[in-house]
Amino acid sequence: MIRTRVWGENFHDRLNHICQRNYPTGMHNCIADALRSDEIEVSVSIFEDPEHGLSEENLNNTDVLIWWSHSRNEDVPDEVSQRVQRRVLDGMGFIALHSAHLAKPFRNLMGTGCGLTWREANEKERLWVVDPTHPIAEGIGRYFELEEEEMYGEHFDIPAPDELVFISWFEGGEVFRSGCTFKRGRGKIFYFRPGHEMYPTYHDKNVQRVISNAVKWAKPTSNERPNYWANVPPMEPLKKPITVFE
Amino acid sequence: MIRTRVWGENFHDRLNHICQRNYPTGMHNCIADALRSDEIEVSVSIFEDPEHGLSEENLNNTDVLIWWSHSRNEDVPDEVSQRVQRRVLDGMGFIALHSAHLAKPFRNLMGTGCGLTWREANEKERLWVVDPTHPIAEGIGRYFELEEEEMYGEHFDIPAPDELVFISWFEGGEVFRSGCTFKRGRGKIFYFRPGHEMYPTYHDKNVQRVISNAVKWAKPTSNERPNYWANVPPMEPLKKPITVFE
Amino acid sequence: MIRTRVWGENFHDRLNHICQRNYPTGMHNCIADALRSDEIEVSVSIFEDPEHGLSEENLNNTDVLIWWSHSRNEDVPDEVSQRVQRRVLDGMGFIALHSAHLAKPFRNLMGTGCGLTWREANEKERLWVVDPTHPIAEGIGRYFELEEEEMYGEHFDIPAPDELVFISWFEGGEVFRSGCTFKRGRGKIFYFRPGHEMYPTYHDKNVQRVISNAVKWAKPTSNERPNYWANVPPMEPLKKPITVFE
Amino acid sequence: MIRTRVWGENFHDRLNHICQRNYPTGMHNCIADALRSDEIEVSVSIFEDPEHGLSEENLNNTDVLIWWSHSRNEDVPDEVSQRVQRRVLDGMGFIALHSAHLAKPFRNLMGTGCGLTWREANEKERLWVVDPTHPIAEGIGRYFELEEEEMYGEHFDIPAPDELVFISWFEGGEVFRSGCTFKRGRGKIFYFRPGHEMYPTYHDKNVQRVISNAVKWAKPTSNERPNYWANVPPMEPLKKPITVFE
Numbered sequence: 001m002i003r004t005r006v007w008g009e010n011f012h013d014r015l016n017h018i019c020q021r022n023y024p025t026g027m028h029n030c031i032a033d034a035l036r037s038d039e040i041e042v043s044v045s046i047f048e049d050p051e052h053g054l055s056e057e058n059l060n061n062t063d064v065l066i067w068w069s070h071s072r073n074e075d076v077p078d079e080v081s082q083r084v085q086r087r088v089l090d091g092m093g094f095i096a097l098h099s100a101h102l103a104k105p106f107r108n109l110m111g112t113g114c115g116l117t118w119r120e121a122n123e124k125e126r127l128w129v130v131d132p133t134h135p136i137a138e139g140i141g142r143y144f145e146l147e148e149e150e151m152y153g154e155h156f157d158i159p160a161p162d163e164l165v166f167i168s169w170f171e172g173g174e175v176f177r178s179g180c181t182f183k184r185g186r187g188k189i190f191y192f193r194p195g196h197e198m199y200p201t202y203h204d205k206n207v208q209r210v211i212s213n214a215v216k217w218a219k220p221t222s223n224e225r226p227n228y229w230a231n232v233p234p235m236e237p238l239k240k241p242i243t244v245f246e
Numbered sequence: 247m248i249r250t251r252v253w254g255e256n257f258h259d260r261l262n263h264i265c266q267r268n269y270p271t272g273m274h275n276c277i278a279d280a281l282r283s284d285e286i287e288v289s290v291s292i293f294e295d296p297e298h299g300l301s302e303e304n305l306n307n308t309d310v311l312i313w314w315s316h317s318r319n320e321d322v323p324d325e326v327s328q329r330v331q332r333r334v335l336d337g338m339g340f341i342a343l344h345s346a347h348l349a350k351p352f353r354n355l356m357g358t359g360c361g362l363t364w365r366e367a368n369e370k371e372r373l374w375v376v377d378p379t380h381p382i383a384e385g386i387g388r389y390f391e392l393e394e395e396e397m398y399g400e401h402f403d404i405p406a407p408d409e410l411v412f413i414s415w416f417e418g419g420e421v422f423r424s425g426c427t428f429k430r431g432r433g434k435i436f437y438f439r440p441g442h443e444m445y446p447t448y449h450d451k452n453v454q455r456v457i458s459n460a461v462k463w464a465k466p467t468s469n470e471r472p473n474y475w476a477n478v479p480p481m482e483p484l485k486k487p488i489t490v491f492e
Numbered sequence: 493m494i495r496t497r498v499w500g501e502n503f504h505d506r507l508n509h510i511c512q513r514n515y516p517t518g519m520h521n522c523i524a525d526a527l528r529s530d531e532i533e534v535s536v537s538i539f540e541d542p543e544h545g546l547s548e549e550n551l552n553n554t555d556v557l558i559w560w561s562h563s564r565n566e567d568v569p570d571e572v573s574q575r576v577q578r579r580v581l582d583g584m585g586f587i588a589l590h591s592a593h594l595a596k597p598f599r600n601l602m603g604t605g606c607g608l609t610w611r612e613a614n615e616k617e618r619l620w621v622v623d624p625t626h627p628i629a630e631g632i633g634r635y636f637e638l639e640e641e642e643m644y645g646e647h648f649d650i651p652a653p654d655e656l657v658f659i660s661w662f663e664g665g666e667v668f669r670s671g672c673t674f675k676r677g678r679g680k681i682f683y684f685r686p687g688h689e690m691y692p693t694y695h696d697k698n699v700q701r702v703i704s705n706a707v708k709w710a711k712p713t714s715n716e717r718p719n720y721w722a723n724v725p726p727m728e729p730l731k732k733p734i735t736v737f738e
Numbered sequence: 739m740i741r742t743r744v745w746g747e748n749f750h751d752r753l754n755h756i757c758q759r760n761y762p763t764g765m766h767n768c769i770a771d772a773l774r775s776d777e778i779e780v781s782v783s784i785f786e787d788p789e790h791g792l793s794e795e796n797l798n799n800t801d802v803l804i805w806w807s808h809s810r811n812e813d814v815p816d817e818v819s820q821r822v823q824r825r826v827l828d829g830m831g832f833i834a835l836h837s838a839h840l841a842k843p844f845r846n847l848m849g850t851g852c853g854l855t856w857r858e859a860n861e862k863e864r865l866w867v868v869d870p871t872h873p874i875a876e877g878i879g880r881y882f883e884l885e886e887e888e889m890y891g892e893h894f895d896i897p898a899p900d901e902l903v904f905i906s907w908f909e910g911g912e913v914f915r916s917g918c919t920f921k922r923g924r925g926k927i928f929y930f931r932p933g934h935e936m937y938p939t940y941h942d943k944n945v946q947r948v949i950s951n952a953v954k955w956a957k958p959t960s961n962e963r964p965n966y967w968a969n970v971p972p973m974e975p976l977k978k979p980i981t982v983f984e
Contacts, residue, residue, distance in 0.1 A: 400880075
């Protein structure tokens with residue numbers, strides 16, 4: 001079983017009536033319900049939980065963390081963000097959804113500004129599969145569509161992704177690298193663009209399929225271990241004497 | 247002219263007599279002297295300079311920053327490190343040498359721990375060219391050697407480099423990804439392994455050639471500009487009316 | 493001086509009156525004229541030339557080969573295609589334009605089918621810069637537009653490019669990886685999508701700028717040399733005796 | 739079940755007494771026996787089989803093909819090699835072992851010369867894991883060793899791999915990119931260096947583990963389908979009339 005945790009900001013889905021209508025039990029629960037399966041077990045956490053739901057204990061028992069955030073990106077304490085980042089470097093999978101491109105742990109794992117252009121205009125988004133070999137695209141055809149979404153446009157200020165899985169087309173004239181994988185330390189990261197709170201995006205079967213595929217892809221190898229920084233003896237006999245520098 | 251700045255910690259080369267003997271005018275000046283040419287103009291800065299030699303003005307007048315640091319990695323203030331990181335994201339080239347793998351701006355640009363294994367044992371290092379098309383390898387043959395160097399060993403905890411130019415072989419049994427390029431924001435980054443303070447590495451003609459090649463490669467494009475985060479109007483007429491969310 | 497050769501099929505521009513009107517002196521000459529500068533010297537070759545303009549001598553005196561082809565892709569003899577491929581592996585830059593995605597040397601360098609979807613419908617193409625650090629994007633803003641072009645759509649069956657510089661948006665709903673770099677052997681390769689023969693694309697200043705940037709990027713390093721396959725003696729004394737296998 | 743086929747040249751293991759002693763039932767059977775599990779079902783084929791064991795039917799019933807070859811690389815007919823290449827582009831996983839770096843289907847999938855340097859001198863090889871997140875490195879520690887192997891050295895003339903998993907250190911002074919992944923078309927490819935016929939390499943538990951991991955990694959997605967080359971209608975209403983070019 002892959003121990004998966006869906007972390008939701010849970011603000012819009014409590015405070016905005018459109019978002020509430022889309023997600024009566026909260027966006028995080030909609031995502032969590034769609035993921036549960038024979039291979040995936042799911043917990044949820046929200047911003048208002050103690051330690052923002054991201055205690056050492058919670059993280060240590062999480063194989064893959066899914067993160068949706070937006071208006072509270074800056075309110076996540078640095079200490080909590082660093083804890084998440086360390087745990088990713090230690091092997092935990094991390095799936096950043098939509099406006100989590102500006103979540104502190106994501107930005108710090110990328111090292112870049114993670115900026116982009118955006119527009120809320122009920123546009124059609126069409127996500128094209130550009131890597132059909134990728135397990136994250138499993139079961140998705142050549143493309144899929146979302147009838148109405150927020151637009152995110154290039155240039156998206158991220159490092160070149162290790163693998164580019166989806167590129168979005170938007171009605172208003174932009175393109176966007178919508179599905180990107182990264183490896184950092186011992187952890188795997190997937191950024192997935194769709195999911196503005198004003199649309200019922202996480203009810204979409206293709207979106208659910210992609211996230212579920214991503215959880216399976218992002219599960220840690222057993223190779224994870226503390227990050228290394230060590231003085232080591234030679235493995236082979238050296239041909240020169242070792243000078244001890246004073 | 248590429249406006250290049252060599253930033254040296256300048257501690258060992260003042261305080262340790264072996265390092266002093268290797269670099270009587272300081273390691274940063276040895277590197278700077280080797281770089282000056284018709285295409286490259288060079289300034290130097292050291293840790294003890296006002297604002298650590300990394301004021302806004304200095305950085306704004308720098309196209310490529312070369313950085314050597316070791317024992318004072320943690321003493322560079324966060325504010326200065328962030329200033330360097332922002333300037334790289336804005337287009338400045340950044341060349342991190344040897345123990346600068348733990349320099350704050352490098353680590354923050356990578357987003358990983360940047361750990362490795364190491365050993366001081368006067369070992370032979372042989373640097374193999376694995377990307378002979380790369381301008382940074384220009385003029386280097388199939389490999390070059392350093393008779394005595396510190397060992398750095400894998401796993402090196404960095405993101406997979408955009409391009410891998412050199413791999414080192416060490417006498418004692420390790421390998422290391424020794425020449426790595428990265429792009430972050432609008433800036434180009436090159437990590438180059440050799441250069442322990444106890445050896446006269448920066449007098450080596452091949453090492454000098456690589457750094458000089460790297461400066462030319464890392465110079466900014468004219469495309470650099472502030473990082474983007476903007477609400478933009480549609481470029482194309484939309485087929486659906488825009489709902490104004492209250 | 494970068495010795496550049498523009499190879500044009502020169503069929504449509506002789507036989508089709510629309511293409512003729514767009515390119516009265518031939519498409520290859522339009523491209524060549526736009527490239528000539530203090531840094532770039534240009535020759536032209538066409539399919540009808542002796543040895544299709546691609547003799548050993550011609551290729552040996554070419555640093556960067558630009559290739560436009562379409563209806564005669566299959567008529568280039570295997571021997572000529574292999575000669576081009578070998579010369580690329582040996583260091584010659586190679587810029588494949590538009591329907592040259594199915595040119596024999598390009599397909600053989602990629603190893604894949606290089607298929608795509610297409611449509612001739614006078615559509616607007618907008619090319620977004622997704623790698624603003626890249627010298628090939630130098631001087632191009634965030635994007636540029638071509639008012640009318642043929643559509644090429646994903647999935648484009650190429651290896652994941654080493655660097656992705658442009659992504660195209662098309663009016664009819666598709667996206668395409670329009671500017672892709674690859675390194676093969678000692679040679680650099682750039683695929684650039686625009687340039688259907690029915691439109692005056694190669695008169696466009698941005699298109700010309702991109703091709704000119706690409707020539708500078710693709711020029712060989714001095715590292716090129718015959719491909720290697722050699723039995724070599726040990727560089728280090730071995731700790732075990734060598735058995736001679738009978 | 740992943741339908742795996744081990745293709746062995748089966749010459750040295752019949753004709754050379756050292757190789758025979760290492761692999762009494764043939765190298766291909768040694769590899770096959772180590773792979774069989776609840777997830778992996780294995781068939782074997784050899785060069786001497788009808789159609790060299792690589793008929794359309796055999797390939798269509800193979801999810802992952804493992805290929806060891808050496809002295810008969812050039813004797814595999816072009817037609818058979820192309821059949822294998824097409825099937826890889828169509829989704830079949832392909833694992834090329836050791837001297838299969840010069841196997842026709844591998845070289846044609848790479849598009850490069852695939853040359854390297856080599857030496858038979860009973861050297862120690864140490865394979866370092868440089869991507870601990872990778873499922874192919876699952877269960878392997880920081881490195882593993884083979885007491886005696888043939889040396890393969892850089893420059894290895896392949897495209898930059900999509901992912902670099904292992905780098906080898908050799909006693910005699912060379913390094914080598916020993917574990918490389920590539921995606922081509924809808925297929926996944928893994929090149930794995932060890933396995934000279936004069937050593938009992940495929941009896942090594944780590945080598946067996948890596949190959950078994952690679953089979954699981956290389957299994958096709960359900961996305962595979964014939965390569966695309968199609969004229970398609972617009973998905974969106976176009977704003978301009980379509981001119982019919984005569």
